[in-house]
Amino acid sequence: MKDKSEVLQGTLDMLILKVVALGPIHGYGIAQRMRQISKEVLQVQQGSLYPALHRLEKRGWLESSWQESESGRPAKFYKLSAEGRKQLAQEQLSWERVAGAIALILRTAE
């Protein structure tokens, strides 16, 4: 009966990569931006966000550096690596393939 768990398993990495691709941004900002662009639908929890960021950095798709946030406090800014850009492109293709297939099923008439 959960109403708020809105991030589809397996899509979070792609979404993060995509948001970071829009320009360097810190973790907290990623969550805000995702929420804003998606009109409040996609709400990443912190317990999902930070592990995901570490995962992506470990795999070499993101690079980070400490800088000052807009509010003047320290924050870890992420940017996309070259490999991250490739990965994003691939995940996007895969998403479209699968989402298209699901649409086919859902649209099948009785």
Next chain:
Amino acid sequence: MKDKSEVLQGTLDMLILKVVALGPIHGYGIAQRMRQISKEVLQVQQGSLYPALHRLEKRGWLESSWQESESGRPAKFYKLSAEGRKQLAQEQLSWERVAGAIALILRTAE
């Protein structure tokens, strides 16, 4: 580097409910039908399929009965219950909401 894992986490239940909604069908047939409709994209593994069917039956969304399959051998046929129909409608709505939100993010220009 997995190439074949094609079922998006969280969508399997919905897909199964939808395929069963097309008419009574046995488990093995569900996998075939899904694969066929999706043009070979969605390939459910048996290790995912059967636990899912038991899960769905336990929750009261599917009902089963042993009957003869087309090949003459016994097979467990599933049909959608009234609650299953409701559940399917709800999951479909939720899917469209989330898939739409993801599309918004992916389409955001730099």
Next chain:
DNA sequence: AATGTGTACCTAGAATGTCGACATATGACG
């Protein structure tokens, strides 16, 4: 007669990912 292939069911264990809850710290504002 033996072997393989397709149908049809099933389970156990591992891997993964997400969430809820918690913990920490700072700056701004009343």
Next chain:
DNA sequence: CGTCATATGTCGACATTCTAGGTACACATT
């Protein structure tokens, strides 16, 4: 001084899917 928004992080629980195994029967091929 307390509270809120910002900002990072961890930990354990939970659900889901996959890999890999198993059983059994029918039919076709060798």
